[in-house]
Amino acid sequence: MSSIHIRLHNPLTPPLNLRRPFRRSSFATACLNVEVEAENSNALRLDSSKLGLAKEVMEAEAKVLVGTYARAPVVLASGKGCKLYDVEGREYLDLSSGIAVNSLGHGDEDWLKAVVEQASTLTHVSNMYYSIPQIELANRLVAASFADRVFFSNSGTEANEAAIKFARKFQRHSNPDAKEPATEFICFSNCFHGRTMGALALTSKEHYRSPFEPVMPGVTFVEYGNIQATKELIQRGKTAAVFVEPIQGEGGIYSATKEFLQFLRSACDDAGALLVFDEVQCGLGRTGYLWAHEAYGVFPDIMTLAKPLAGGLPIGAVLVTERVASAINYGDHGSTFAGSPLVCNAALAVLNKISKPSFLASVSKKGLYFKEILKQKLGGSSHVREIRGFGLIIGIDLDLPATPLVDACRNSGLLVLTAGKGNVVRIVPPLIITEQELDCAAEILSQALPVLDS
Ligand SMILES: Cc1ncc(COP(=O)(O)O)c(C=O)c1O
Numbered sequence: 223m224s225s226i227h228i229r230l231h232n233p234l235t236p237p238l239n240l241r242r243p244f245r246r247s248s249f250a251t252a253c254l255n256v257e258v259e260a261e262n263s264n265a266l267r268l269d270s271s272k273l274g275l276a277k278e279v280m281e282a283e284a285k286v287l288v289g290t291y292a293r294a295p296v297v298l299a300s301g302k303g304c305k306l307y308d309v310e311g312r313e314y315l316d317l318s319s320g321i322a323v324n325s326l327g328h329g330d331e332d333w334l335k336a337v338v339e340q341a342s343t344l345t346h347v348s349n350m351y352y353s354i355p356q357i358e359l360a361n362r363l364v365a366a367s368f369a370d371r372v373f374f375s376n377s378g379t380e381a382n383e384a385a386i387k388f389a390r391k392f393q394r395h396s397n398p399d400a401k402e403p404a405t406e407f408i409c410f411s412n413c414f415h416g417r418t419m420g421a422l423a424l425t426s427k428e429h430y431r432s433p434f435e436p437v438m439p440g441v442t443f444v445e446y447g448n449i450q451a452t453k454e455l456i457q458r459g460k461t462a463a464v465f466v467e468p469i470q471g472e473g474g475i476y477s478a479t480k481e482f483l484q485f486l487r488s489a490c491d492d493a494g495a496l497l498v499f500d501e502v503q504c505g506l507g508r509t510g511y512l513w514a515h516e517a518y519g520v521f522p523d524i525m526t527l528a529k530p531l532a533g534g535l536p537i538g539a540v541l542v543t544e545r546v547a548s549a550i551n552y553g554d555h556g557s558t559f560a561g562s563p564l565v566c567n568a569a570l571a572v573l574n575k576i577s578k579p580s581f582l583a584s585v586s587k588k589g590l591y592f593k594e595i596l597k598q599k600l601g602g603s604s605h606v607r608e609i610r611g612f613g614l615i616i617g618i619d620l621d622l623p624a625t626p627l628v629d630a631c632r633n634s635g636l637l638v639l640t641a642g643k644g645n646v647v648r649i650v651p652p653l654i655i656t657e658q659e660l661d662c663a664a665e666i667l668s669q670a671l672p673v674l675d676s
Contacts, residue, residue: 301328369541374561378502378528379416381538395549412473471503474642475617510586
């Protein structure tokens with residue numbers, strides 16, 4: 223048996239992120255509930271017994287983990303609602319939600335109850351057997367969507383892997399006499415579908431793919447939104463499926479137009495190809511609609527989901543029509559962990575909350591409110607080219623790299639992400655965020671903006 227020990231050699235060594243000034247504006251201090259040592263002082267009362275812990279954790283990480291993540295120098299220890307706390311006692315307003323995962327924030331009580339109750343009853347069983355939460359969750363997803371059936375996976379990339387296999391199998395099944403059934407895929411500029419070999423082949427960023435080539439062949443990328451260019455590419459007997467995000471997240475918060483999605487729907491129908499909507503990031507209430515595609519009135523053959531579905535536990539789901547499902551047989555695909563009673567019960571608790579019309583309406587309202595105050599506070603900056611997105615998936619497009627601004631925000635107690643070619647600030651807060659917290663976030667962003675001039 224092995225165990226990991228993080229030894230505190232010198233618990234009072236100043237942590238790395240305290241060597242750089244960790245200052246908050248007085249506004250941020252007030253809205254983030256930071257304890258101050260004296261009036262008019264920005265000094266933070268950190269937990270002195272923990273000072274140095276962050277540095278030691280970071281050093282330990284550098285020795286034992288494969289270096290796939292360029293992490294921010296923050297060691298998070300706990301969370302409640304939209305707030306996160308690091309090991310040394312700093313508070314952060316979390317507008318990243320674990321990359322669009324924690325829609326109910328941290329520690330939602332109904333979610334916690336569902337997890338604890340299910341964990342103490344039955345956590346995992348093999349998919350060789352039936353379990354009730356899995357069937358209930360599938361029922362709920364089917365009832366709330368275009369789909370007739372569901373396949374569960376453990377992540378977004380796995381959901382897309384399944385969708386790739388289902389599309390290929392569908393073509394084989396529907397064209398039994400074809401010598402070579404359609405096997406190719408069309409994807410778009412700035413798209414992101416995951417990191418495993420199939421989903422990676424569908425992901426546009428060259429530098430994600432090139433170190434691992436050859437990836438799955440037969441994928442063509444075309445400009446997102448360009449109807450004319452796409453028209454020539456979707457071909458009967460060649461194109462198995464078109465994968466598209468109705469709103470691109472990682473790619474920079476770009477929304478499709480209704481005309482573009484309508485065109486894809488009819489071009490796929492004409493060519494016998496499947497239309498796959500990847501709603502891993504934009505689905506499940508983030509836009510103020512349960513499914514982002516509802517805003518467009520265009521429906522796919524397959525939709526992939528993941529991130530927020532189980533409130534932070536790993537899950538993915540592939541929603542399909544009966545026509546697609548009828549091509550899939552026993553043994554065509556599977557997973558040991560997917561659809562366990564624990565994650566499905568957690569997902570039911572999430573779905574119960576976010577699918578309520580009043581909840582979705584509040585997301586739309588807060589999204590409009592936030593975009594408006596961001597425009598007021600940041601719109602005057604010569605570096606801000608556009609503030610876009612809808613619901614609570616918002617991008618601030620800058621004319622230069624966003625990292626200095628994201629770092630300055632973090633030093634002021636606000637967590638936001640980058641996207642696009644590194645020039646977009648991506649904001650995907652918990653959907654339960656309050657307008658007061660959004661005010662606070664906008665204020666920190668606006669006070670941090672001058673860092674872009676330095
Ligand atoms: C649209 C989209 N698809 C797929 C994925 C991959 O999901 P995962 O990281 O859970 O594999 C992501 C992750 O960011 C995503 O945004």
